[in-house]
Amino acid sequence: MPTHPLITWAVDHPWPAAGIAAAGIAALGAALWATVRTARAITWPPGPVLAAGAGAIVCTIYSGDTSWRFAGEHLGMVDTTERALMFGAGELALLACAVMARANKAATATDATAGSAGVPGVLVWVITGVQVIPCYATSGIVGGTVRAVIGPVLAGLLWHLAMGLEIRVARPEALSTGLPAVIGRELRERLLSRLGLATRDRTAEQITRDRATARAVHLAAVLELHPDGALSGYRRRRLAAAVARSGAGTDGQQRHQLLQQLAARRTSGQLATVPLASPWAGTPVPDEAYPRTPLGVTGAQLRAMDPLAVVHLVRDAHPAVEPAGIAALCTEYGVPVSETQVRVALRAGNALHPTPAPALARPLPGPAPVVPDGVRLLPVTCRPAVPRPAPAVAAARTRTRPVVTAEYVPEHPVPAPGDVPDEDVPEGDRDVPDPDPLIEQARDEYGTDVPGIRALKARYGVGQARAQRIRDALGGTP
Structure with missing residues (x-):
C-alpha cells in the first residue's frame, strides 16, 4: 500500500516534522485563545433578543424559499444566477428596514419614552404585507396561509421584537411614541372610561358600590321629575336596590358621595345663573409682568447663589442704578439684601460716587481765647534759656517762661466763640x-x-x- 509523500518525509526527517507539528499546534491554540477572548469581549444582547433574532433568521429563510419558487414560476426568472441575485430582494429589504427602525428607536428613546421606529418601522410591515402575495400565488389558500404566517409575518414580528425588545427590557416603564402605540393607548383609556374603570386601584366591591351609587342618583333624579309616572313603582324598587347595593347606609364616605352627586344633579339648573366675575375686565395689565433677570439667570438660580454674587450680577445688568436701587432689585428677585451689604459687595465704601468736600475760601480761624472785657493781648516775649548746669539741686535750675502783658482796650470788644x-x-x-x-x-x-x-x-x-x-x-x- 503506497504511503503519502508527507508521511514518508516525516519518517525520514523526524525532528523537522516534530518542529513543524509543534508550531502548527501553537498557532492553532493562539487562534483559538484569540477567538475566545474576542467572543468574551463582545457585549451580547439579552437572551430574549438573541432567541428572537434566531427565529427571525429562520423565518426569513422560509420566506426566501417562497420567493425563490415565485420568481421561477410567476416572474419568469429561469436563469439560476438571475434568480439567485433577485429572489431575496424582499428579505434583504425587510432586514435593512428592521435595522434602521432599531437605530431610530435607539436615537429617539428617552427615560419616559421608548422611541419611535419612524418610516423604516412602517416599511417593515409594508414589505411583510407584499410578501404575503407570493405565498398564496405559490401554494394556494391553505398552503399559502401556512407559508404567509410562518414566513414573512413571523419574520416581521420577530425582527420587530429582536430590534425593539432591548429598550423595553432596559426601561419597562417607557412608552412607545409610534402611531399604532399612541392610537392603542388612547382607545384603551377611552374604553376603560366608558366601562367605568378609569379610576385605578379599586377593588371589585368598590367598583360595584360606585356603579350602584351612580344608578341611585339617576333614579332619584328621574323620580323627582316624574313622581307619579307609570313606572314610578318600578323605579322606586330599583332605587331602593341601588341604594342598598351602594352601601350608603353603613358607609359614611359612600353616603356623602351619594348626597353630593344627588345635590349636584338636582341643582344643575342653577349653573346658568351663578354670578361670576368677568376675567376680561378689571384686571390691569402691568407694564412689566416679570422683572428682568440679570444676565439671563433665573430667579431660582439667583436664590440658590451667594447674596454677594447676586449683587454683582444685578449690578452688571443694571450698571446705572445706585446701591439702594440694587438692593431693591435683589429683593425683587427673591434675594433680600440691604444697601450696606450692596456697598460691601461692590467695595464702594460709603457711596458709589463720593461727593467731594467743597473747598473753603480761607481756613476757619481757631477758637478765640477767652479774655475779660477791656483787656487787649500784647505780643509774647520770651527770655533766653539759661544753660542748665551739671547735676545740682533743683533750686539752681532755670526755665524759659513766657511773659504776657495786657492792657485795657474798651473800644475793640472780642467776638464770642459762636459768633x-x-x-x-x-x-x-x-x-x-x-x-x-x-x-x-x-x-x-x-x-x-x-x-x-x-x-x-x-x-x-x-x-x-x-x-x-x-x-x-x-x-x-x-
Whole structure:
C-alpha cells in the first residue's frame, strides 16, 4: 500500500516534522485563545433578543424559499444566477428596514419614552404585507396561509421584537411614541372610561358600590321629575336596590358621595345663573409682568447663589442704578439684601460716587481765647534759656517762661466763640433745614458705628458745629 509523500518525509526527517507539528499546534491554540477572548469581549444582547433574532433568521429563510419558487414560476426568472441575485430582494429589504427602525428607536428613546421606529418601522410591515402575495400565488389558500404566517409575518414580528425588545427590557416603564402605540393607548383609556374603570386601584366591591351609587342618583333624579309616572313603582324598587347595593347606609364616605352627586344633579339648573366675575375686565395689565433677570439667570438660580454674587450680577445688568436701587432689585428677585451689604459687595465704601468736600475760601480761624472785657493781648516775649548746669539741686535750675502783658482796650470788644462771620461759615452750614437731612443719610451709611467729628466734616464738607450736631443725633459721645 503506497504511503503519502508527507508521511514518508516525516519518517525520514523526524525532528523537522516534530518542529513543524509543534508550531502548527501553537498557532492553532493562539487562534483559538484569540477567538475566545474576542467572543468574551463582545457585549451580547439579552437572551430574549438573541432567541428572537434566531427565529427571525429562520423565518426569513422560509420566506426566501417562497420567493425563490415565485420568481421561477410567476416572474419568469429561469436563469439560476438571475434568480439567485433577485429572489431575496424582499428579505434583504425587510432586514435593512428592521435595522434602521432599531437605530431610530435607539436615537429617539428617552427615560419616559421608548422611541419611535419612524418610516423604516412602517416599511417593515409594508414589505411583510407584499410578501404575503407570493405565498398564496405559490401554494394556494391553505398552503399559502401556512407559508404567509410562518414566513414573512413571523419574520416581521420577530425582527420587530429582536430590534425593539432591548429598550423595553432596559426601561419597562417607557412608552412607545409610534402611531399604532399612541392610537392603542388612547382607545384603551377611552374604553376603560366608558366601562367605568378609569379610576385605578379599586377593588371589585368598590367598583360595584360606585356603579350602584351612580344608578341611585339617576333614579332619584328621574323620580323627582316624574313622581307619579307609570313606572314610578318600578323605579322606586330599583332605587331602593341601588341604594342598598351602594352601601350608603353603613358607609359614611359612600353616603356623602351619594348626597353630593344627588345635590349636584338636582341643582344643575342653577349653573346658568351663578354670578361670576368677568376675567376680561378689571384686571390691569402691568407694564412689566416679570422683572428682568440679570444676565439671563433665573430667579431660582439667583436664590440658590451667594447674596454677594447676586449683587454683582444685578449690578452688571443694571450698571446705572445706585446701591439702594440694587438692593431693591435683589429683593425683587427673591434675594433680600440691604444697601450696606450692596456697598460691601461692590467695595464702594460709603457711596458709589463720593461727593467731594467743597473747598473753603480761607481756613476757619481757631477758637478765640477767652479774655475779660477791656483787656487787649500784647505780643509774647520770651527770655533766653539759661544753660542748665551739671547735676545740682533743683533750686539752681532755670526755665524759659513766657511773659504776657495786657492792657485795657474798651473800644475793640472780642467776638464770642459762636459768633463766626458769615463769610467764614461753610456752604453746607448755611440755611440748614430742620430736621437736618444729613442726619438720616449718616444713620443709613454708618448705622451704629458713629464716626468722629473730623470724619463727618471731611465726608459731608460741613463745619464744626453741624458735624457736632450730626454726631450728637447719631448717639455719639463727645
